[in-house]
Amino acid sequence: MTGPKDLDPSSRRIMIGEELRHARERAGLTQQALGEPLFVSGSYVGQMEAGTRRILPDMARRLDETLGTGGFFVRHCVKANRSKHPEQFAEAAEAEVLATSIMEYGAMLIPGLLQTPDYARAVFLDYQPTAPDEAIDKLLTARIERARLLDNPTTPLLWVVLDEAALRRPVGGPSVMTANLCHIADLMRRRRAVVQVLPFSTGGHASLHGSLKLMYFDDAPPLTLIEAPATGRLLDDPATVARHQLSYDLLRANALTPKQSLALITSVAEDYDHEDHEPRA
Structure with a gap:
């Protein structure tokens, strides 16, 4: 999934979060079940899906490995994590x-x-x-x-x-x-x-x-x-x-x-x- 070039990071994270939810559901996993191999809580997975939490590079790699998404999250997390804030x-x-x-x-x-x-x-x-x-x-x-x-x-x-x-x-x-x-x-x-x-x-x-x-x-x-x-x-x-x-x-x-x-x-x-x-x- 490629968003518009002028998409701001927060909106990009929401779109990537939606893709994460779809990938998790395709794999037949609950948020809690996906969180276990990632060493995070089910609520943390929910926050990534809602766009309220960043998907950091190491987490993106583990998501791609767990969900078989072919590097999608690694490719997109960099742009999604750009911020004007400290x-x-x-x-x-x-x-x-x-x-x-x-x-x-x-x-x-x-x-x-x-x-x-x-x-x-x-x-x-x-x-x-x-x-x-x-x-x-x-x-x-x-x-x-x-x-x-x-x-x-x-x-x-x-x-x-x-x-x-x-x-x-x-x-x-x-x-x-x-x-x-x-x-x-x-x-x-x-x-x-x-x-x-x-x-x-x-x-x-x-x-x-x-x-x-x-x-x-x-x-x-x-x-x-x-x-x-x-x-x-x-x-x-x-x-x-x-x-x-x-x-x-x-x-x-x-x-x-x-x-x-x-x-x-x-x-x-x-x-x-x-x-x-x-x-x-």
Whole structure:
């Protein structure tokens, strides 16, 4: 199967995933049965078929051997795995496009889907202070394209818990923070995102280890993202996903209501705006 030349990687993965499903069914195998010789779970096979997981070169080789597909998956996995995103985050960013709901806890930073370009640029520069402008611009372009996910008025459902630390840390300076918090407030008023703030007064909570992200799909098992500096890993283990969902539910239970959160976000934005317009000594 050869897709159109201008097919983007995510769409190509969906088409290859459909071919994988057809090949598996022709072989008379369930997802679980195919997963056994591949040393992965049946849900992992389901995610490859849905296009939410990449088919990496070694996996492509094993698929061709197991299903007798004559090198089809090896030939097509390279183009399907091309991404504009950093390698450690590419799979997660591409899964976002297919998610029906995304639940995220931002511990120290405003999550990427809620970032303005100026805020994102400041984050990239802080993380890579010696990177050339071309590299920063490439990252920024990919981040802006990710945020276009919210151009759809209803899908995905985005529910974010923001730690108060993310509001108070002046990434990029007062004017950048003012604009980003106003952007979040606008998304909330338009009912495009549900945002709750976890206030400092909460004290300890269920995700003191750091940020948290869960993604849910119509036709594939849910995923949770484990992130660390320069690395990221998607997990589909049901026990791990359930544990992270419980942590997220506890965060929501301890956070301010959306109405209270909107009031706090607006107040902090006004504080930054006032700071930005104070006379300089």
